[in-house]
Each structure stands twice: as C-alpha cells, then as structure tokens.
Amino acid sequence: MNDDEIAEVLTAIEVAWPRDRPDGWQRLWAAQMRDIPSVEATPALELLIRTKSFPPSIAELREAVAEIMGALPPADGAVVGLAWAQARELEEMTHVGPTATTLPSIQAAVSAFGGPGAVTGDQDGWERFWRRWAASERERVLVSHLDRLALGS
DSSP states (O other): OOHHHHHHHHHHHHHHSOOOOOTTHHHHHHHHHTTSOHHHHHHHHHHHHHHOSSOOOHHHHHHHHHHHHTOSOOSOHHHHHHHHHHHHHHHHHHTOOSOTTOOHHHHHHHHHHTOHHHHHHOHHHHHHHHHHHHHHHHHHHHHSOHHHHHTTO
C-alpha cells in the first residue's frame, strides 16, 4: 500500500474502534502494512469491522488479507482433499483445465504431497500430511511479503 492508502486504513481503524491508543501506534502499523496489497486491504478491514468488537492487531489484519487472497490453507484437510479429488474428476471428465475455485494454498499442498493422484489414493496419509503442512504454511504466509504472494511470486 502507498502512504495515502495506509492513512485511509488507519483512519478507518480509529473511527471503527474509537479507543485510546499508545503514542506511535500509527508509525508501527504503517511500517507493517506496506506490503499489504491495497485491493485486499479494504475488504479485509471491512470484515474485521463487522466481526471484531475490539481493535484488531496487525497480525489479525494481515491474516484477514491473506485469507481474502486465498493464500491461507483452509482449516479442514479432509474437506480440502475431497473437494480437490472431485474437482480433478470433473476436469478429467470434461477435459477442462484447473478449476478457478481452487485456492493457491490447496494447489501448493497437493503438489507438496505428490499430486492429485496421491491425494485421492492415500486419504489417511493426506490427512496426516495436511495437519503438519497447514500449520507451517499458515505461518510462512503470514510472515511473508503479502504483495509478492498477490503477484504469484
């Protein structure tokens, strides 16, 4: 985000959660928001305004942005594995390319596990893998530069 976009987000936070804040909070927030893509920042902030009674932390804003970007793995690996298998089956039947609804995080997990055939062939192994992978992937995404994730780097 640029300085004007960051100022808009900080103003929205002050208006949505009118509480006392320590001196210097805006500088800290601004420094931590520079890599957040502005396109995703607005809906992420709207989501937080609608769902949080208390002001969000920087981490919560980054998490909401990453969620909107589709960069965070969904919580349930069993559902993800089943959804992936069904999407792949549909693609094979219709000879269509990858589905538009497949999140980048799911694509990365399936690839790391060994591909779609491995997921459909070893559901128990997939579930064990997912639990470990999802936790480490979540951490990796939240500490990475979100603007680079948005560009697919």
